[in-house]
Amino acid sequence: MVNTGQPSRACDPCKERHTKCDERRPQCSRCKKAGRKCTGYKDDFDINLRNETHIVARRVRARETHFQSLQTSLPIPYEQQAIALFFENFVLETIDAGYSRGFLAGLSPSLRTARADSLLSITVEAIGLCFLAKSMVNESIASRAVRGYARSLSRLQTTLRHEIDCISSETMISVYLMGLYEIMMPPKKDLHPWLAHLNGLTAIMKARNKETGLCFPGLGFLGAPDSALDRSSRNIDQKTPVNRWVVDDSNHDKETVYTECVTGRALNSSPVANGPWIHASLDDLVLRAQTILQAAPSLLESSHPEATANVERLLVAAHSQLSSFRDWPSGIHDHCQPKTISHHVDASEVSQLDVFPGKVDIYPNLYVAGVWNTYRTTLLRLCDVIAQCGMYLETDTMPFRETEEYQTLRTIASKTAEDICSSVAYHINNDWVQRITGASLQRSPKALGGLFLMWPLYAGSVLSIVPDIHRAWMRRKLRSIGVSMGLAQAVVLADTVDLRRSTDPFKPLIIAQGHVFMWSATMF
Structure with missing residues (x-):
């Protein structure tokens, strides 16, 4: 029971009407003048032991509401x-x-x-x-x-x-x-x-x-049996964790952008022996591919007398790397394999769709999805380099585009590009994917998903080995990500894509540096 303040001694009718009472007895003048019955006054005992808890509670609620309104009206810096x-x-x-x-x-x-x-x-x-x-x-x-x-x-x-x-x-x-x-x-x-x-x-x-003397982790994914690579040039260290680089100062010939950024030094990746197999990490495969991919533009543009011989050697090396890359997915644990959860079919114009017709894949987390798209992007670039080498070396009697090898490269590129497209919904439309699957997926920051997609989508849209239908959709999606997620560079990249021309030999270098930039953040 709570009572506060000076008690009112007015008659009950005046209290109800909130009018001033002169407290005359037996009835007040205001009630008498108004012609209503005056019910009298409370005695001193009732007044002193009055219960005003509900009144105080009402006042407290009013003050809290007022304070909350002040708080919401204050702007957050x-x-x-x-x-x-x-x-x-x-x-x-x-x-x-x-x-x-x-x-x-x-x-x-x-x-x-x-x-x-x-x-x-x-x-x-x-x-x-x-x-x-x-x-x-x-x-x-x-x-x-x-x-x-x-x-x-x-x-x-x-x-x-x-x-x-x-x-x-x-x-x-x-x-x-x-x-x-x-x-x-x-x-x-x-x-x-x-x-x-x-x-x-x-x-x-x-x-x-x-x-x-520190070294930094690479992508940390083990891959398929590496029988195609020269094992004699590898340093096997059983004590080294599978997701770590091993620094070897004696080998200083891999001066690639990827190497310098991710590890900060020239290095050898150390695969780990596993029973009768020697597994190569994706880090190692990407580093080896970078040597080929970075050499390709200048060799294909060269007019040197030995240019043809150099391109032939480049083609042999690219074929070897392509074989290793195609084997890599078979060595990945089932937990890290993409899982198809839906097939999206739409008969309208493909380039205008938000979801590419075909499968929709999900991944354990954004990191795994990013690793897969790094693999796919490098695979596309290898296919494109092989195609360019083939066209460089073609003869009038046997155009490279009419060969079985070219058709095989186009098939690989088409499937790889479709795999990139099927990952887009998972990266940027997590809620939609969860509604389709009913599964609880790891929540990923939306804009970060767009950042992870920038370079795979750009690669797919600029490489001529990729089918035109995929290139057009990737370019549109890249621009859409830039506009909706505040990534202006994605818009710039999309606007530099020319779907009517063959691969610009120097644009893929931007793709490589983009992936380096993206993965650098995983070290911090």
């Missing part, structure tokens, strides 16, 4: 909204270390310990504002993002002069985030400004590895 939105869309924690890796999983703990004016804090705020501006289409926030990014670049220059800070994990994450910022913002001068940050990240990692 854009910086807080931006950082929360960025984490929601791009940061993925590692759930099962045996079958997955996170994406920028180390950003949250690093940010918690970083100073408010540190390079990492400034960079995260800038990229968060950038993504928020793209989401809200707000020029004012975009201007704040640009100013924050300029401040971040200035702070980076200061950090790079410091002997220890320049190779710290926070610096590497910051440089990576700057590259991601450039992918979100439409380029004004350079077509691919994020490449500058990729090169910077490479330099930092090389310096860090030289200083600390």
Whole structure:
């Protein structure tokens, strides 16, 4: 029982009407004048022991409602909204270390310990504002993002002069985030400004590895029996985990972009003996393929007297790698194999569809899906290089496009491109896939799924070995991802695709660097 304040001694009718009572007895003047019966007054005992709990409770509820309305009316700073939105869309924690890796999983703990004016804090705020501006289409926030990014670049220059800070994990994450910022913002001068940050990240990692002797994990997937590769050139180390690189300073001839970025040094991948088989990781296969893929453009464009002989050697090497790549999926555990859950059939114009006609695949997690598409993209590029070599060496009596080999390459490319298309729904339309399957899938940040699809879709749309129907759909989907997910670079890539021409020999190099950039984030 609660009673508060000065008690009212008015008669009951006046209390009900909330009118002033003169408290005359036996009846008040107001009741007498109004011609109504005055029911009298309460005695002092009832007044002193009155129960006003319900009145107090009503007042408390009114105050709480008023306070809540004040709280909701207070604006949340854009910086807080931006950082929360960025984490929601791009940061993925590692759930099962045996079958997955996170994406920028180390950003949250690093940010918690970083100073408010540190390079990492400034960079995260800038990229968060950038993504928020793209989401809200707000020029004012975009201007704040640009100013924050300029401040971040200035702070980076200061950090790079410091002997220890320049190779710290926070610096590497910051440089990576700057590259991601450039992918979100439409380029004004350079077509691919994020490449500058990729090169910077490479330099930092090389310096860090030289200083600390650390090595970084690759994709960490074991593959098919590697009978086609030269086993005598491999270093077998039974003590090495299957998802780790082994650094070998004596071998310094693999100066590829992929090698330098993912490991920071020239290296040998060390496959692990498993009974009578020697398994090669996808890391190893991709590294070996990069030597061929990077050499192809200059050799195919060369007018050197020995150009034909060089192209013939390139063709033999590409055939060997293609054989190894085609065997790789058979060595993958069932848990990591894609599973077809639906077949989507639509008779309308294919290039205008959101889901490509055919199967829809799901994966254990986004990391596994990304590894598969890295494999598929490299396989497509190998097929395309073989086709270009064949056409380079063709004769008038036997056009390469009329050979059985070319038709086989087209069949491989068609199936591989369809596999990439069938993974799109899982990457960016998780809710739709769950409705179709009724299964509970691991939730992945939506924009991150779009980022993982950028380079496979770009590869499929620029390589002429891929059927035109797949190329057109991939190009449209790539542009759609750029517009809907705030990834301006995807729009730039889609707009540079010319479906009427054959493969541009230098565009596939952008594909390789894009995959390097994507996988670099799994190290942090």
